[in-house]
Amino acid sequence: VMDFKKGSYWLEIKPNILNTYYVSTQLAATDDGFFEGKVNELTTGHIAAENRKELAKETKTGIAKKKENDAIEISNFNIESITDLETPFKLSYDVSISTEDVGIKTYFYPFFFDTYFSENPFKLEERTYPIDIGFPITNTYLISIDLNNKYSVSKLPENKSFKLPQDVAECSVVYLEDDGKINIRFTMNLNVSRLVPEAYQVIKPFFENVISIQRKDPIVLEVN
Numbered sequence: 452v453m454d455f456k457k458g459s460y461w462l463e464i465k466p467n468i469l470n471t472y473y474v475s476t477q478l479a480a481t482d483d484g485f486f487e488g489k490v491n492e493l494t495t496g497h498i499a500a501e502n503r504k505e506l507a508k509e510t511k512t513g514i515a516k517k518k519e520n521d522a523i524e525i526s527n528f529n530i531e532s533i534t535d536l537e538t539p540f541k542l543s544y545d546v547s548i549s550t551e552d553v554g555i556k557t558y559f560y561p562f563f564f565d566t567y568f569s570e571n572p573f574k575l576e577e578r579t580y581p582i583d584i585g586f587p588i589t590n591t592y593l594i595s596i597d598l599n600n601k602y603s604v605s606k607l608p609e610n611k612s613f614k615l616p617q618d619v620a621e622c623s624v625v626y627l628e629d630d631g632k633i634n635i636r637f638t639m640n641l642n643v644s645r646l647v648p649e650a651y652q653v654i655k656p657f658f659e660n661v662i663s664i665q666r667k668d669p670i671v672l673e674v675n
Contacts, residue, residue, distance in 0.1 A: 468496075468586075468587050469495055469496045469589075470495065470496035470497045470586050470587060470588050470589065471493070471494060471496065471498065471539075471589045471590075471591070472492075472493075472498050472588070472590050472591075473492070473493040473494070473590075474491070474566075474591070475490075475592075475594075476489065476490040476491070476546075476564065476592075476594050477489050477597075478546075478594070478595065478597065479596070479597040479599050480596075480597065480598050480599040480602055481599075482601070484549070484550060485547050485548060485550070486547075486548045486550065486596065487545070487546065487547045487548070488545070488546060489543065489544075489546070490542075490543065490545075490546050490564055491541070491542070491543045492541065492542040492543070492564070492565075493541050493542075494539060494540045494541075495539045497585065498567070499536075499540035502540045502542075503536075503540060506530070512528075514528075514530075514542075515528040517565075518564070521549075522548060522549045522551075522563075523546060523547070523548050523549075523563060524546070524547045525544045525545065525546055526544065526546075526547075527543075527545045528543075528544040529542070529544065530542055531543075546563075546564075548563055550672075551669075555674070556605060556671055557602065557671070557672040557673070557674065558669040558670070558671060558672075559596075559670045559672060560666070560668075560669050560670075561633075561635055561669075561670060562592065562594075562664075562665040562666070564592075566590070566592070567588065568658065568665075569665075570662060571658045571659055571661075571662050572658065573654060573655040573658060575651075577651070578651040579648050580648055581645060581646065581648055582645065582648070582650060582651060582654065584643070584645065585644055586644050587641055587642050587643060587644055588639075588640070589638075589639075589640050589641075590640075591636075591637070591638050592636070592637040592638075593634075593635070593637075594633075594634070594635040594636075594637075595632065595634050595635075596632065596633040596634075596635075596670075597631065597632050598631045598632065598672070599631070600631060600675060601674065602672040602673060602674060602675060603672065603673050604633065604670070604672060604673075605673045606670070606671040607633070607670060607671075608626055608664075608668035608669070608670065609626075609668075610623075610624060610625050610626060611623065611624050611660075612624075613657070613660060615653055615654070615657055616653075618642055619642060619643055619646070619650070619653075619654070620640060620641045620642060620643075620654070620657055621638075621639070621640050621642075622637075622638065622660065622661055622664075623636075623637070624638075626670075633670065637665075639661055
């Protein structure tokens with residue numbers, strides 16, 4: 452810092468420690484074989500800055516379209532706190548999701564929304580230089596599914612919890628079925644922004660497990 456009145460001094464530039472990606476969704480089974488409901492997304496810190504940067508390049512309709520695919524339709528898309536940098540960046544929308552039916556089983560992937568990590572960012576077999584993640588990250592996903600007496604649970608994915616040494620990162624997912632409803636809580640905390648090259652051999656499989664939870668672990672249902 453060049454301060455010509457009070458004298459110059461060194462200020463270490465540290466990334467914001469509160470970088471949150473939070474998703475809450477409430478779904479219910481319908482008579483015609485869909486799951487419909489509401490999704491709320493909230494981001495803070497550098498993640499919110501990334502979203503505002505994307506919005507500056509893309510229209511609101513364009514962002515909504517990116518969240519759709521052959522199985523997901525979105526409506527009533529809304530964005531809050533676009534310019535107020537001191538408040539969380541918020542998205543909300545209604546969603547309609549078609550299921551994947553195989554014989555008498557229905558397979559439903561509960562992490563249907565845009566997760567912050569959609570693929571493993573580490574793809575090399577080995578790495579000999581430091582790992583700069585950029586900033587600490589906190590992911591929390593809360594999912595509530597009301598089966599509405601349309602389905603019964605055939606199989607829930609396993610609850611999982613794993614962490615890296617020295618509090619570098621941790622992840623857990625819990626599935627709970629009660630009275631015709633399924634509640635899911637997923638948390639992933641990455642507590643550092645830089646890692647030594649030797650950490651690559653543990654951070655890469657850590658993210659492989661995170662992506663596996665989100666992409667490869669369906670809820671298996673049967674029609675009542």
